Amino acid sequence: MTTPSEPVLLAEEENTAADMTSVSRGRLVLRRFFRRRMAVLGLFIVVLLVFLAFVGPHLTQWSYTEFDVNNVYSQPSSSHWFGTNDLGQDMFARTMRGLQKSIFIGLIGAVISTGVAGVLGAIAGYFGRAADRAVVVLIDLLLILPSFLIIAVTSPLFVGKTWLIFVVLLAAFQWMLTARVVRGLTQSLKEREFVSAARFMGVPARKIIARHILPNMASFLIIDATVNVSSLILAEVALSYFGFGIRPPDVSLGSLIGQYANNADTYPWLFWIPSTVLVVLVLAVNLVGDGLRDALDPNSVIS
Amino acid sequence: MVRFLIRRIVYLVILVAVATTLAYLLAGTQLNPRLRFEGRNPPPSEASITATLDELNMNPDTPVLQRYAKWVNGVFHGDLGETILGQSVNQQISTRIWVSLRLVLIGSIIGAIVGCAIGAYGAVKQYRLSDHVATILSFVVLSIPTVVLCKLVQLLGTSINSATGETANGSQIFYTVGEYSPGQGSWTSFSDVVDRLQHGVLPTLVLVIAAAAFYSRYQRSSMLDVLGQDFLRTAQAKGLTRTRALIKHGLRTALIPLTTFFSYNLALLFIGSTFVEIIFSWHGMGEYLVTSITTQDINSTAATTLFVAVLVLLAGFLSDIAYAALDPRVRVS
Numbered sequence: 001m002t003t004p005s006e007p008v009l010l011a012e013e014e015n016t017a018a019d020m021t022s023v024s025r026g027r028l029v030l031r032r033f034f035r036r037r038m039a040v041l042g043l044f045i046v047v048l049l050v051f052l053a054f055v056g057p058h059l060t061q062w063s064y065t066e067f068d069v070n071n072v073y074s075q076p077s078s079s080h081w082f083g084t085n086d087l088g089q090d091m092f093a094r095t096m097r098g099l100q101k102s103i104f105i106g107l108i109g110a111v112i113s114t115g116v117a118g119v120l121g122a123i124a125g126y127f128g129r130a131a132d133r134a135v136v137v138l139i140d141l142l143l144i145l146p147s148f149l150i151i152a153v154t155s156p157l158f159v160g161k162t163w164l165i166f167v168v169l170l171a172a173f174q175w176m177l178t179a180r181v182v183r184g185l186t187q188s189l190k191e192r193e194f195v196s197a198a199r200f201m202g203v204p205a206r207k208i209i210a211r212h213i214l215p216n217m218a219s220f221l222i223i224d225a226t227v228n229v230s231s232l233i234l235a236e237v238a239l240s241y242f243g244f245g246i247r248p249p250d251v252s253l254g255s256l257i258g259q260y261a262n263n264a265d266t267y268p269w270l271f272w273i274p275s276t277v278l279v280v281l282v283l284a285v286n287l288v289g290d291g292l293r294d295a296l297d298p299n300s301v302i303s
Numbered sequence: 304m305v306r307f308l309i310r311r312i313v314y315l316v317i318l319v320a321v322a323t324t325l326a327y328l329l330a331g332t333q334l335n336p337r338l339r340f341e342g343r344n345p346p347p348s349e350a351s352i353t354a355t356l357d358e359l360n361m362n363p364d365t366p367v368l369q370r371y372a373k374w375v376n377g378v379f380h381g382d383l384g385e386t387i388l389g390q391s392v393n394q395q396i397s398t399r400i401w402v403s404l405r406l407v408l409i410g411s412i413i414g415a416i417v418g419c420a421i422g423a424y425g426a427v428k429q430y431r432l433s434d435h436v437a438t439i440l441s442f443v444v445l446s447i448p449t450v451v452l453c454k455l456v457q458l459l460g461t462s463i464n465s466a467t468g469e470t471a472n473g474s475q476i477f478y479t480v481g482e483y484s485p486g487q488g489s490w491t492s493f494s495d496v497v498d499r500l501q502h503g504v505l506p507t508l509v510l511v512i513a514a515a516a517f518y519s520r521y522q523r524s525s526m527l528d529v530l531g532q533d534f535l536r537t538a539q540a541k542g543l544t545r546t547r548a549l550i551k552h553g554l555r556t557a558l559i560p561l562t563t564f565f566s567y568n569l570a571l572l573f574i575g576s577t578f579v580e581i582i583f584s585w586h587g588m589g590e591y592l593v594t595s596i597t598t599q600d601i602n603s604t605a606a607t608t609l610f611v612a613v614l615v616l617l618a619g620f621l622s623d624i625a626y627a628a629l630d631p632r633v634r635v636s
Contacts, residue, residue: 038439137318144612145322148577149604152596153333230446237448238578242593257450261582264454265461275451283446290442 032295039291045284049277053099062090064097065249076269083269085260094251095274101163101252102281105236108164109171110228114221117175121182122209126190135183139176147173148239155244163246170235178224185217219296226289230282237278253278319612326608327374327601331367334599339387359385361601374602378609384602386595392606395591402482403587406579407572410507414514415565421515422522423554426530437519444516449578453509457582460505478502480584506583510576514568521564526557559629563622571618573610 023031033039060081062068068080068088076083082091124135151169158165189195190213198208214221233253239245240254241261248255253274260270336359340352347355356362360373374384383392421441425434444452460477467476478484478501487498529535530553538548568575577589588610595603 140318141322144318144615145325146592146608146611148592149326149596149608150329152593153329153604156333234448237450241450241578242597254448257448261450261454264458271454275448275454279443279447279451282448283443286442286446 029295033291036291036294038287039294042284042287042291045280046288049099049281049284050103053096053103056096056099057093060090060092062093064089064093064251066090066093073267076273082273083267085267085270091270091273094256095253095277098251098253098256098274099277099281101246101250102233102236102254102278105167105170105246105252106229106233106285109167109174109232110225112168112171113174113228113232114178114225116171117178117224118182118214118217118221119209120175121179122186122213124179125183125186126205126209126213132183135179139179142173142176148242151239152242152244159247163250166245167232170232170239174228174232174235178228181220182217185220186213189213189216223289223293223296226285226292230285230289233278233282233285253281315616319609319616322612323605323609324371327371327605328367330596330601330604331370334596334601334604335363336361336387336599336601337363339599355389359387359389359602361387370601374605383606383609386603387598387600392602395603396588396606396610399586399588399591400573402585403573403576403580403589406503406506406585406587407510407569407576409503410510410576411514411565411569411572413507414511415518415561417511418515418518419522419558419561422519423526423557425519426523426526426557427549429527434523438523441516441519444512445520449509449513450582452513453506453578453582456505456509456512476501477505479505482585502583506576506579506585509579510572518561518564522557522561525560526553529553529557532556559626562625562629566621566625567618569618569621571614573614 057064062080066089068084068090070088071080071084072086072088074080074084074088076091080090080092082095084090085094120135120138124132150173151166154169155166186209195208195212198212203211236245236252237254237257240252241258243258245258246252246255256274257271257278260267260274264271336356337352340347340355353362353364357365360370362370377384381393383396386392386395421437425437428434447455457479460479464475464477482502483495483499484502487495489495490499535548535553538552539545543551573588575589576587577593579585580587580590581593588607591603592607592611594600595607
């Protein structure tokens with residue numbers, strides 16, 4: 001395996017030459033990104049929420065597992081900012097903890113799913129033949145298996161185990177469409193001169209993939225990973241609604257939303273506050289993703 | 304060409320078989336139907352539970368492959384087995400399909416039309432206020448989990464109800480639960496149809512909002528691509544007004560990629576409306592998919608997987624056909 005910094009460097013060199021300008025590609029992308037107000041707003045909100053998720057729990061005296069038995073179902077007040085639930089647990093502490101977990105799920109899951117998509121897609125596209133066929137069958141099979149079924153049926157096996165298994169499961173059903181695109185891109189890149197040159201020089205295949213193929217679709221992979229963050233956070237909400245996600249005593253925004261969906265009318269703060277936080281988070285990530293797409297994709301200069 | 308098609312179909316059938324087998328083996332070994340009966344009050348005797356499970360072909364003591372062979376044999380004879388309550392799975396699916404179809408078809412057609420209209424209009428008025436508002440709104444909607452969207456629409460419905468004043472006998476404009484009021488399930492009388500409408504508006508609205516947000520994004524970018532093309536200028540040079548050129552030549556071309564999306568999503572929405580069905584208590588296919596697992600129902604789980612697998616493949620076919628039918632360039636090559 002090569003270090004990740006190397007391929008990125010190569011990509012930058014190549015693109016600056018193509019751009020024929022004195023500014024580096026990185027700076028060009030940054031400039032384009034910061035020109036878009038909504039994307040900057042999104043980035044600002046994401047940073048704010050990440051900050052809040054880690055600093056927030058220290059701002060309140062309550063921990064997310066603590067019971068305040070004298071204040072059950074209390075409305076948002078000065079001592080419980082987001083109110084309390086049926087057991088007297090502080091909803092602010094729980095929401096912050098859930099936010100932390102949801103951010104982790106989104107980030108880790110996105111890295112896994114885009115990583116798997118990149119590697120498997122490139123292998124299928126570069127080697128062709130049996131490897132290609134195997135990956136294509138795997139993609140087709142995972143696309144027709146309902147992910148909900150697999151995760152729901154297998155989730156009892158992971159009770160008491162780390163929540164990271166759950167993230168891996170979520171990511172396992174997220175990579176297929178990206179892998180298809182990577183496979184197609186690889187097939188066309190494989191015909192290009194610089195790949196042939198490397199091959200004739202005797203560079204081993206896995207180095208060609210890591211240094212020449214994947215860096216050339218870096219923009220696509222970055223955009224895909226960003227979009228995956230928000231879709232994984234949303235997928236977690238869906239599963240948690242049925243009780244197959246993060247398990248108590250731990251919480252995620254999804255498990256809070258799922259747990260209190262039926263209390264939305266009677267104890268509105270229990271449902272609507274975590275929901276609002278989640279929507280703001282996903283929206284901000286989506287705005288960043290959209291801004292990145294415009295900044296990284298050269299075709300976006302139509303405007 | 305024929306050989307290619309046959310090979311393709313054989314491949315797809317094998318995929319469906321593998322997926323269904325995996326689902327059956329997974330469900331057959333991981334689900335525990337016994338739990339379902341032990342929880343009853345008064346609890347039935349051990350022997351009677353075993354007898355019932357044997358009857359249903361769900362006894363965990365029978366080797367899973369033997370149970371699977373029996374189930375597959377039934378499937379080849381057109382029988383998907385029995386649910387955990389002893390009902391016929393075929394019966395369940397055939398009634399539930401129509402429930403989902405009513406909900407999904409209306410919701411996604413209206414949603415697609417609204418979404419395409421918004422997207423096309425936004426592209427024509429790019430960077431105007433209306434475009435910005437539509438873009439931001441669709442971004443917000445796409446960031447809302449379906450659960451929350453359903454609850455929002457329910458809230459809207461109940462607040463309209465209370466604003467218009469619910470009368471003492473409980474009559475209201477919108478219902479948030481069920482497909483029809485108890486005892487009013489028919490299609491024959493006028494009042495029953497109205498009752499169904501009162502129940503149907505809110506869940507359909509959820510689907511419309513979600514679909515419109517989705518399609519408006521794609522339609523906008525597809526339309527933007529078309530707007531820069533030469534044939535639009537040619538059409539105007541021929542003497543068409545801008546609006547006519549945009550609608551007759553621009554919109555039509557921009558709709559082609561959307562149609563593949565639409566036909567693909569339409570088939571998938573059978574199961575995609577799971578949340579809407581569960582939150583609004585409609586007994587459709589999406590709900591079945593989830594309840595079959597939560598009720599430890601092995602046969603139903605495998606049957607719904609088979610249904611979904613066939614659906615996904617049909618959706619792929621449907622979108623290919625739609626694409627070929629609409630785009631002459633595909634047909635010629």
